[in-house]
Amino acid sequence: MRSLFAFMKKEWMEQCRSGRLMILGMLFILFGIMNPAVAKLTPWLFQVMADSLAESGITVTSVTVSAMDSWVQFFKNIPIGLIVFILLQSSIFTREYQTGTLVLVLTKGIERYKVAASKAAVLSILWTAGYWLCFGITFAYNAYFWDNSAAQNLAFSAVCWWMFGLWVTALSVLLSALAKSNTGVLAGTGGIVLASYLIGLFPKVKEYVPTLLTDGNSLIYGVSEARTYSAAMIVTVILCVVCFAACIPVFNKRQV
Numbered sequence: 001m002r003s004l005f006a007f008m009k010k011e012w013m014e015q016c017r018s019g020r021l022m023i024l025g026m027l028f029i030l031f032g033i034m035n036p037a038v039a040k041l042t043p044w045l046f047q048v049m050a051d052s053l054a055e056s057g058i059t060v061t062s063v064t065v066s067a068m069d070s071w072v073q074f075f076k077n078i079p080i081g082l083i084v085f086i087l088l089q090s091s092i093f094t095r096e097y098q099t100g101t102l103v104l105v106l107t108k109g110i111e112r113y114k115v116a117a118s119k120a121a122v123l124s125i126l127w128t129a130g131y132w133l134c135f136g137i138t139f140a141y142n143a144y145f146w147d148n149s150a151a152q153n154l155a156f157s158a159v160c161w162w163m164f165g166l167w168v169t170a171l172s173v174l175l176s177a178l179a180k181s182n183t184g185v186l187a188g189t190g191g192i193v194l195a196s197y198l199i200g201l202f203p204k205v206k207e208y209v210p211t212l213l214t215d216g217n218s219l220i221y222g223v224s225e226a227r228t229y230s231a232a233m234i235v236t237v238i239l240c241v242v243c244f245a246a247c248i249p250v251f252n253k254r255q256v
Contacts, residue, residue, distance in 0.1 A: 003110050007118040015126070020088045027084055028130040031077045032137025036145060039069035067146035068220065071154070074138050075161070075216040081134065082165050085127060086172050090185040092119050093176035093251070116251040120173045120244050127169045131162050156226045157219035160233065164213040167236050168193060170243035177251045210236040 015021040042065050096102045102115065135158050142148050151157075168189060175188040193211065200209040212232040218224040 004114045004118055007110060007115060008122055011118055011122040015122070021126070023088065024085060024126065024130050025133075028081055028134040029137065031074075031081055032134040033141070035073040035077060035138040036070040036141035038073050039065045039067075040145060042069065065146075067142040067148050067150050070138060070142050070146070071151050071220050072217055074135070075157075075214075075220075078131070078134065078161060078165075079214070081130065082127075082168060085130065085165075086168060086189060087186070089123055089126070089169075090172045090176055090189065091182040092123060092173065094179060094182050094185060097180065097254075112252050113248045116177065116248045120170070120247060123169050123173055124166060127165050128162065131165055151220040152222040153219040153226050156229075157216040160213035160219070160229055161216055163233060163236050163240075164210055167210050167240050167243070170240045170247075174243045174247045174250065177247050177254065207231045208235050210239065 012021075139148060148154060171192055172185055172189050175185045176182075179185045179188065196209045196211045200206045200211050206212060207228060208231050210232060212229060213236060215224065215229075219226065219229070
C-alpha cells in the first residue's frame with residue numbers, strides 16, 4: 001500500500017506542477033459562482049434591454065427568479081466542466097507512453113496494477129472534488145438568496161450527474177491505457193457517450209443508458225420520479241467498475 005500511496009502522491013504533484021489542478025479548481029469555482037450570479041442578474045439584464053425591445057414591439061414584464069433558475073444553470077454548465085476535465089486529463093497514460101517516464105517507475109519494482117489504480121484513483125478524486133465544490137458553492141449562494149427547497153430531488157439529481165461524470169472519467173482512464181494518442185482517447189470517449197445518447201432515443205432501453213442521468217432538470221422540476229433513474233444508476237455503477245477493472249489487465253499487457 002505504501003508504494004500505491006507514493007505513486008498517488010507523484011500523480012498529485014504532477015497535477016500541481018502542470019497547472020491542471022489550478023485550472024480545474026478555478027473552473028469549478030467559477031461555475032459555482034456563475035450559476036446563481038446569472039440567475040440573480042437576469043431581471044437586471046431584462047430591465048436594461050427593455051427600451052430596445054420596446055422599440056421592436058416587445059413588452060418586457062417584471063422577471064422573478066428563484067433557486068430553480070440557478071439550478072437549471074448548474075445543469076447547463078456542469079457538462080462544460082466535464083468536457084474541460086476530460087480534455088485536460090485524457091492523456092494520463094498516453095503522455096507517459098510517449099515520454100517513456102513509466103519505464104523508470106516500473107524498473108524500480110512498482111507493480112503495474114498499482115500504477116493503474118493510482119491514476120484511476122487520482123482522476124476519480126479530482127472529478128469528485130471539483131464537482132461537489134461547484135455544487136456546494138451554488139447550493140450556498142442559492143440558500144442565501146432564495147430557497148433550495150424549491151428544487152425537488154435535488155440531492156439525487158446531483159448524485160446522478162456525479163455518477164455520469166465518474167463513468168466518463170472511467171472511460172477516459174481505460175481508453176488512455178489502451179490508445180496511443182490523446183486524440184484516440186478523446187474520440188473514443190466522445191464516441192461512446194454519443195452512442196449512449198443515441199441508444200437512449202429508443203424508448204425500450206432509455207431507462208438503462210448512463211446518459212439518462214444527465215437529465216437533472218426533469219428531476220428538480222418533478223417531471224420525472226427518482227425511481228425512473230434507478231436502472232440507469234445501477235448500469236452506470238457496473239460500467240464504472242468494469243472500466244476501472246479492465247484498465248489493469250490492459251495496462252499490464254501494454255508495452256511501455
